[in-house]
Amino acid sequence: MASKILVIEDQAEIRRLICWSLAETDHQVQEAPNGSLGLAMAQAIRPDLIYLDVMMPGEIDGIEVCRQLRQDPATAAILIVILSADASQDNKARALAAGANFFLPKPFSPAKLLELTELLLRNKVKAPEDPEAP
Secondary structure, three states: OOOEEEEEOOOHHHHHHHHHHHOOOOOEEEEEOOHHHHHHHHHHHOOOEEEEEOOOOOOOOHHHHHHHHHHOOOOOOOEEEEEEOOOOHHHHHHHHHOOOOEEEEOOOOHHHHHHHHHHHHHHOOOOOOOOOOO
16 A cells, blocks of 8 residues: 655745655655745645655744644654755754654755655664665
């Protein structure tokens, strides 16, 4: 059975890269260009995995989306990977404190994304916090 993946990212190029990277898999991939729409889509479609950018324009950023998803019993168990160009320990700590399962620094390779996706979906458990892991 195909897993549902939601990509919440304001940069169209990054959204396309993620969707392209997952195109050869059986996963159903949907995308949202901002946090508000992404939150609504996550609540509606209940994906198995969300790739979520930290910094997005508008009133709700990726950290707040993550917090709200974790507070809602209907979405609390969704796997969340935070994406960020800011790979600092502070930013990573904020993402994990908000409830992210994994922090993936940008840039990342399509192969790394695919490997992480399969690892998370296969295990359905928290991934190691080491950004170099899958």
